[in-house]
Amino acid sequence: MNVLLARTRAELRGFLSSLSQTLEEAGVHVSVGFVPTMGALHEGHASLIRRSSKETSITVVSIFVNPKQFGANEDLAKYPRTLEADLSVCENAGAHIVFAPSAEEMYPADFTTQVSVGGMADVLCGAYRSGHFSGVCTVVLLLLNLVRADQAYFGLKDFQQFSILSRMVEDLVHPTRLVGIPTVRDRDGVALSSRNKFLDAQARRLALKIPAALKTVAQSFLQGMSKSSELLSLCLSSLKNEDGFEVQYCEIRDAKTLGQSSETIETDHVLAVAVFVTGADGVKTRLIDNILLTHDPENLSALLDFAHESVALS
Ligand code: AMP
Numbered sequence: 121m122n123v124l125l126a127r128t129r130a131e132l133r134g135f136l137s138s139l140s141q142t143l144e145e146a147g148v149h150v151s152v153g154f155v156p157t158m159g160a161l162h163e164g165h166a167s168l169i170r171r172s173s174k175e176t177s178i179t180v181v182s183i184f185v186n187p188k189q190f191g192a193n194e195d196l197a198k199y200p201r202t203l204e205a206d207l208s209v210c211e212n213a214g215a216h217i218v219f220a221p222s223a224e225e226m227y228p229a230d231f232t233t234q235v236s237v238g239g240m241a242d243v244l245c246g247a248y249r250s251g252h253f254s255g256v257c258t259v260v261l262l263l264l265n266l267v268r269a270d271q272a273y274f275g276l277k278d279f280q281q282f283s284i285l286s287r288m289v290e291d292l293v294h295p296t297r298l299v300g301i302p303t304v305r306d307r308d309g310v311a312l313s314s315r316n317k318f319l320d321a322q323a324r325r326l327a328l329k330i331p332a333a334l335k336t337v338a339q340s341f342l343q344g345m346s347k348s349s350e351l352l353s354l355c356l357s358s359l360k361n362e363d364g365f366e367v368q369y370c371e372i373r374d375a376k377t378l379g380q381s382s383e384t385i386e387t388d389h390v391l392a393v394a395v396f397v398t399g400a401d402g403v404k405t406r407l408i409d410n411i412l413l414t415h416d417p418e419n420l421s422a423l424l425d426f427a428h429e430s431v432a433l434s
Contacts (some may be wrong), residue, residue, distance in 0.1 A: 121207060121208070121211055122211060123207055123210050123211040123215055123216065123217070123218055124139075124216065124217045124218070125207065125218050125220060126217060126218070126219045126220070126221075127220060127221060127222070127225070128221065128225055129221070129225065129266055132180075132217065132219045132266060132267070133266075135216075135217045136152070136178070136180070136217065136267070136268075139178050139216060139217070140152075140178065143177055143178070148177055149177060150177055150178065151175075151176040151177050151178070151270045151271075152176055152177075152178045152179075152180060152267065152268065152269040152270055152271075153171075153172030153173065153175060153176030153178070153179045153180070153269055153270065153271050153272070153273065154172070154179075154180045154181075154182070154263070154264070154267045154269035154271070154272040154273070154296070155168045155169050155172055155179065155180070155181045155182070155215070155272070155273045156181075156182045156184075156259075156260060156263050156272065156274075157181060157182060157183055157184075158183070158184065158185045158186065158199065158314065159183040159184075159185060159200070159201060159202060159203065159206050159220075159314070160199070160200035160201070160202050160206070160314035160317065161183075161202075161205070161206045161209040161210070161314075162209075162304075162312045162313075162314065162316075163304050163312055164275055164277060164303070164304040164311075164312040164313070165181075165209065165213075165275075166209055166212070166213040167301055167304050168273040168274070168275060168301050169181055169209075169210060169213035169214060169215050169273075170213045170214055171273055171299070171301055172214075172215075172271065172273050173213065173214030173215065173216075174214075175271060175299075176269075176270060176271060178216050178217070179214060179215045179216050179217075180215070180216070180217045180218075180219060180267050180269065181210045181215045181217070181218050181219070182218075182219040182220070182221075182263055182267070183203065183206055183218060183219070183220040184219075184220065184221055184226060184259070184263075185199050185201065186226075186255060186256070186259040187223055187255075188227075188251075188254075188255030188258055188259060189251075189252050189253075189255030189256045189259065190252075190255070191249055191250065191251065191252065194249075195315075199314070200314055200317050203220060206218070219263075219266075219267070226259070226262065233258065234254050234258055235254065235257040235258045235261050235288065236253070236254040236257060237253065237257060237284050237287050237288050237291075240253075240280070240283060240284050240287060240377065240378045241253035241254065241257075241284055243280075243371075243373065243378055244280050244369060244371060244373065244378065244392050244394070245280055245394060245408065246280070247369070248368060248369070248394070253280070253281070253284050256281055256284070256285070257284065257285065257288050260285055260288075261288065261292075261294070264289075264294060264296050267296075268295075268296070269296050270296065270297065271296065271297045271298075271299050272296050272297070272298055272299070273298075273299050273301055274298060274299070274300055274301065275300075275301050275303060275304075276300045276301060276302055276303055276410070276412065276422075277303040277304075277311050277312075277313070277408070277409070277410075278408070279375075279390050279392055279410045279412070280378060280392065282298070282300045283375070283376065283377075283378055284378075285298060286298050286300075302422040303409070303410075303422075305331065305426075308328055308331070309328065309331030309332070309335065309429075310324070310327050310328060310330065310331055310407075311330075311331070311407075311409045313407065315405055315406070315407065316407075318399075318403050318405045319397065319399060319403075319405055320399035320400055320401050320403065321399075321400075322364065322399045322400040323364065323397040323398060323399035323400075323403070323405060324399075326362075326364050326365045326397040326398075327395075327397050327407055329358065329359060329365060329395075330359070330393060330395055330407060330409045331409065332358060333355050333358035333359045333393070334355070334391065334393070334409060334410070334411045334426070335426065335427060335429075336354055336355070336358055337351050337354055337355045337391055337411065337413075338411050338413075338423055338426050338427035339427045340354055341385075341413050341423075342423065342424065342427050346384050346385050346386075347383060347384060347385075348372045348381040348382070348383060348384070348385055348389070349383065351372060351385070351391065351413070352370065352371070352372055352391075355370055355391060355393070356370055359393065359395070364397060364398040364399070365395065365396075365397055365398075366395065366396045366398075367393065367394075367395050368394040368395060368396060368406070369392070369393065369394050370391075370392075370393045371391075371392055371393075372385070372389050372390070372391050372392075372413070373389060373390055373392065374387065374388075374389055374390075375387070375388035375389055375390045375412060375413075375414075376388065378390075385413055386415075388412060388413070388414045388416060388419065389412075389413045389414075390410050390411070390412055390413070391410060391411050391413055392408070392409075392410040393408065393409055393410065394406060394407070394408045395407050395408075395409075411423060411426060
């Protein structure tokens with residue numbers, strides 16, 4: 121395997137400087153791309169890594185299950201950890217360095233700083249996961265400072281995370297540019313997620329209701345339905361609670377600020393949902409998904425693809 125595995129901050133620095141030097145000596149322009157992950161990598165992560173390796177000359181992937189972003193009753197202990205398989209995904213998608221530190225390496229005993237972005241972190245997932253986005257901002261800012269990438273790649277699957285991190289980077293004038301990558305879905309439309317490993321056949325069948333509902337809304341929006349209350353009722357009528365299927369939230373919000381949506385959608389808005397599905401095995405899994413309601417030609421193709429079912433594993 122050619123991908124370099126760094127376990128410490130010092131190893132990461134060493135690999136970055138030796139690779140940069142080799143590229144400079146070969147006359148190649150050095151630019152660094154960064155993909156932060158929690159591992160258990162799938163095609164969604166691979167699409168971020170491929171994009172980075174297409175656009176930059178050195179791609180760094182971090183694999184770190186960040187304890188600071190898990191609440192006391194969440195799945196930190198059972199979060200899947202699959203480093204060997206992850207290294208192959210990274211290598212095949214074109215990564216050069218994988219940074220997989222321990223919790224102690226990331227957070228030495230005297231670490232006390234917390235980064236938070238205020239109101240945007242208190243809505244949608246933030247209303248139910250207290251402290252989650254502060255944990256995300258703290259780890260991502262630390263990682264951005266360690267890697268010093270030109271560009272960092274994030275999935276729009278975690279739309280609120282991307283909006284919050286974009287705000288953080290803009291407010292703090294961080295030099296790394298953030299790039300949002302469209303959600304990669306399985307052939308049946310379910311968004312790829314490391315937590316899909318927890319779904320048995322029954323939970324998976326229930327999970328299908330999510331892309332089905334979002335798709336109905338995407339089609340209606342593209343056909344001209346523009347009232348947020350109508351789009352929301354349409355979504356909720358497909359997402360009816362039933363045994364093993366429970367909607368935590370389903371909301372339309374301004375895509376940039378995550379503020380309340382206006383009644384008529386003119387600028388970019390996000391329709392975001394969080395759902396609990398429970399399998400025949402009794403395992404309850406929280407899934408999130410969203411679509412960007414947009415007329416902006418730059419962002420429209422992902423919505424069109426989704427509405428017309430041409431989304432499949434790349
Ligand atoms: P995670 O390992 O779940 O923290 O995700 C790491 C990065 O991969 C985040 O930027 C996610 O938004 C992104 N990601 C996760 N699932 C997908 C997906 N299905 N499509 C695109 N990006 C994804």
